[in-house]
Amino acid sequence: ATGSSVEYRCNEYYLLRGSKISRCEQGKWSSPPVCLEPCTVNVDYMNRNNIEMKWKYEGKVLHGDLIDFVCKQGYDLSPLTPLSELSVQCNRGEVKYPLCTRKESKGMCTSPPLIKHGVIISSTVDTYENGSSVEYRCFDHHFLEGSREAYCLDGMWTTPPLCLEPCTLSFTEMEKNNLLLKWDFDNRPHILHGEYIEFICRGDTYPAELYITGSILRMQCDRGQLKYPRCIPRQSTLSYQEPLRT
Secondary structure, three states, rough: OOOOOOEOOOOOOEEEOOOOOOEEEEEEEEEEEEEEEEOOHHHHHHHHOOOOOOOOOOOOOOOOOOEEEEEEEEOOOOOOOOOHHHHHEEEEEEEOOOOOOOOOOOOOOOOOOOOOOOOOOOOOOOOOOOOEEEEEOOOOOOOOOOOEEEEEHHHOOOOOEEEOOOOOHHHHHHHHEEEEEEOOOOOOOEOOOOOOEEEOOOOOEEEEOOOOOHHHHHHOOOOOOOOOOOEEOOOOOOOOOOOOOO
16 A cells, blocks of 8 residues: 555675665555675685785675785786775675786795705795795704705795704613613603713723723714714733642
8 A cells, every 4th residue: 555665674795775665655666775795705716816815704795895805925916007906896796806917037936945854834835035934843853953944035045954863872782882871861762963972881891992081981963873882891810820830
């Protein structure tokens, strides 16, 4: 009947444009509102255009809202494209994705060098800008020698660190060489590169290399290698008896 009205509501994330109420006037309804679609950002389109979202969006983006993009590392807008092109307005469910192209490769580096007994802990990408860096970490019980970072300089990586292996005590070698540990705290699974271990000779034995000072029984772990000194039994002195005269 004339004067009747109905009220509309849009689905979630849809934006209502116009009056939410439609009235019956002289047998005709006044124009109902329009529900404008939200936008869903398409990851495949982003990857194709070498872009990422600057901020994390929860759910969908409403019609009229701005979406901020950034170029992926190693990519840029073309020189004639203004930076404002990276801010795109959601328009009735449509997103106009900006396009980023690969930067001029001068001075850029490819993947950083891998290292033995260690890993890169920075996030990795296909190409690195001049001046960028990655950080390394050694596996447990390995000694990091050098800088923990490598830098991309004019297309070349600086020298990454070395991860030097620890030593493991061999009780078989100790027994073979008549050795005991001087200190209880040295009885541990791993001895780091550069650390010292002190031995003593077992029982009635003495160092084979007598001409070297007492430090002969103090050995240093060197890149996973530990040399063992040798202790030898003391020679029993034989007493000489003259033969009996008859």
